[in-house]
Amino acid sequence: MIVYDGLKSDFMRSVEGGLIAKEIEQNILDKLGFHTTANEFMSWENSMLRMYMIMNDSEIPSDAGVAIEYNVPQTAKRIDFMISGYGADNKPGMVIVELKQWQKIEKVEATDAVVELVETYTGNALRKVVHPSYQAWSYARLILDYNAIVQDKDIKLAPCAFLHNYIRRDNDPLDDEQYAEYLYEAPAFTRTQTKELKNFIKKWIKKGDKKEILYQVDYGKIKPSKSLQNSIASMLDGNQEFTMIDEQRVVYEEILKISERCQKDHKKRTVICKGGPGTGKSVVAVQLLAELTQRDQVVQYVSKNQAPRQVYLQKLKGKKRLTGVENMFKGSSSYVNVGRNQIHTLIADEAHRLEERSQYTKKTGNENQIKEIIHSAMCSVFFIDESQRVTMADIGSIDEIKKWAEFEKSEVIEMELESQFRCNGSNGYLAWVDDLLEIRNTANYNLDRIDYEVHLCDNPNEVRNIIIEKNRAANRARVLAGYCWKWEKAKQNDTNYHDIIIGDFEMSWNLGNTIYALSDTSVNEVGCIHTTQGLEFDYVGVILGDDIRYENGQVVTDFTKRASTDNSIKGLKTMYKKNPKEALARADEIIKNTYRTLMTRGMKGCYIYCTDPGMQEYIRTRLAAVPKSEDFIRSM
Known part of the structure; x- marks a missing residue:
């Protein structure tokens, strides 16, 4: 969903009239149903003025499309700024701009866990966050991997980052070698590089589209691309870590049928699969992720704990850094503002660890992670072992899942993995x-x-x-x-x-x-x-x-x-x-x-x-x- 859209000429008039931030604020209330904070409002005031300076170039077509705060389907992520039009070859294209108001960043040393982090002052604190080029690339990849129009019409996506308050220096941490791959895929422009950013936009947008491409992307059918399907299939092929045996395959096949039935009759269903340590819950979860993706579903693996997400993603990716599969592994607090039935199937592993409100989302509308998962998906699958609740915040229980399934009018199906494959x-x-x-x-x-x-x-x-x-x-x-x-x-x-x-x-x-x-x-x-x-x-x-x-x-x-x-x-x-x-x-x-x-x-x-x-x-x-x-x- 696009919060604000118009032609370049519309955008320029709104900024000149001092109305752009107010228009975005009202559209967010009308379309997404929530009020924005004073800090976010001020960020629009500042960033949109900077983008006005960039767009104030006669070679950028006045009838090019402009979108602000594009809410990426199946997520609560919003893309700051997009410009649509046609390139020199008359091929449709879209420039994606991730805007940052940062004034200083520090490199975070690459590890076997993460390589894309930087440290900066944001949200009133010094925090470790992803490199802006990586963020821009990941948004473009998400659209490319799941938007059928982008795939079918070969719409070229050109991501970049604009740090409009940041002054680059020699040997800048922003440009450290460990970020080279991300910078290649999504260049980062800073305060004194307005000319370079203008040229980047003009390279991709030579002719206006009167918002046609924005409209097509906004209303495009959501399904996984063939490249994403092939990617995760090849990662699993021959990977002994994810081999299923005996009743694991029986449960797997049954959940596949249930999920497919949900997509055909459009009825919500919730699967609760009990299983003790070593019964293969995670193996079945990852195999379901891959197979349902092969069947054109939008599927995500969910866990509260970062450790299993990191491990299973790393085992699938191997040494590859940029694959798109990263977007399939989500934290349990990712579904706060995702609409009803926006995702085909959500697979919640270690569901006993789910919380009511996570520490990161207490002030952003988070209500209950179990409810949010069931609400967001046509089919929700919970793998659970109630004997592994290990913190005061853990609320994951079969009764809790049933309660919210009833609230969301979702049919409940229970099954169990009993055979022990761990502990010999x-x-x-x-x-x-x-x-x-x-x-x-x-x-x-x-x-x-x-x-x-x-x-x-x-x-x-x-x-x-x-x-x-x-x-x-x-x-x-x-x-x-x-x-x-x-x-x-x-x-x-x-x-x-x-x-x-x-x-x-x-x-x-x-x-x-x-x-x-x-x-x-x-x-x-x-x-x-x-x-x-x-x-x-x-x-x-x-x-x-x-x-x-x-x-x-x-x-x-x-x-x-x-x-x-x-x-x-x-x-x-x-x-x-x-x-x-x-x-x-x-x-x-x-x-x-x-x-x-x-x-x-x-x-x-x-x-x-x-x-x-x-x-x-x-x-x-x-x-x-x-x-x-x-x-x-x-x-x-």
Whole structure:
């Protein structure tokens, strides 16, 4: 949807009359239904005056189309400025301009996690944001990948960025080599480069179109391009990470049928798929993403946690940096202002981690992430394990999904993935963990006849040594820990700073500039629940901290032993003052679910150390039938 559109001549008159910002504001209210902030209004006043100076060139046709604040379909993203017309070859084209009022930026060192970030003062704070050229390119790619008119009529898209308050200097961080690919795809122009930006526009727009191309793009059918379909299909082809077996394929086929039925009869449906650790929820989710895209649907993979999105996207892309597939992986707060049924199918992985309001959208109309996902999609699919809710903010439950499905008049279909493919296919180990942590009573008191390596280590150094050795084979072993040690933000990228100290054992929390599950140096850091949930390794070493102990014949939890930097229990102290019983029960669930999740990340084995002597001895008795850790170490 285009908020403001007109000819170049209309735009020029509106700016000259001092009306452009007011017109945009009114159109946003009329078309999108919400009021704009004073800061946004002022940004239009400033930026549109700058664009007026750029467009004030007789060689830019007066009947070229101008669009401001184009709301990209299926998203809440808005493109600042677009100019449409015909090139020298009489081919239709559109220039996309991302406007920035920044005055200063700093480079953010590239990592295996991200390469496109810069740091600047925006939104009243110093923030890490994407490079403006990358942002402009991603918007153009989104239109190219999903707008049928752009694909069919071969409309040329020319993205660029205009930092109209920014003065470029020699060796400018804006132009650092790590951003070269983005700058090539979408040049960045600054305050003193008005002539260069004019020439860029004139290169693509030689003849006016009287807004015809803007109209076609705005009303074009939304479907994935063949190039995007082929791209994700080739990424999955032969990729063993995403191979489905047994009931995974049964669930996959059933969800495909449901989603296709939604598109044919235009009835909303919500699929709730339960599954414990290692049942293949994420594998099915990624395969559905690819196959439904092949079937001309607009599909997106959604998760609250950034870690699984990063890992699955990286495993699909390999070493490629710009593919368009990036736009298919979304955070759970992406659907605040997306219209009803705008997306064919949304696939919410790790749905137990969904929140009511995320920290990033509390002031922008966010109501409830489950509701927003169901509202935005004709078919919504939730993969869920209620026993993996690990923070106070986690609201993902089957009942909550059913409630909002009923509110949105969406039919609910329930299914389940039961077979265990992690932990050597041992449901017995999972039942043992539940019984061990007193989450639920099971018949699995010990691990007799269970084909899974479980060892209790006498100290955390043993855990580290075993994991380092196991990691040599395939970089698939990690040390994990409960959140009982402070995470020093100022030292987040310094592996030599050791957040976790237990006697003579010292290690750093996982670095903030790496994809923890994939980096070949992550074995030297300790992972937490936030960087490992939803992922799997071959082997894990788990350190149980002081927040879980064994006293008077039972497992007890203590939320006061969690680190002050742990946001997962934010609000618990307030709840405790009002209702101690409820607060302790909620804390008990969070802490036990956290360790249950960490202890079930390993496909082949788990090595344990407890800081509480009582808990250490308790687990030793439960492992009586398993060889002691020192016997295992001698055999290595």
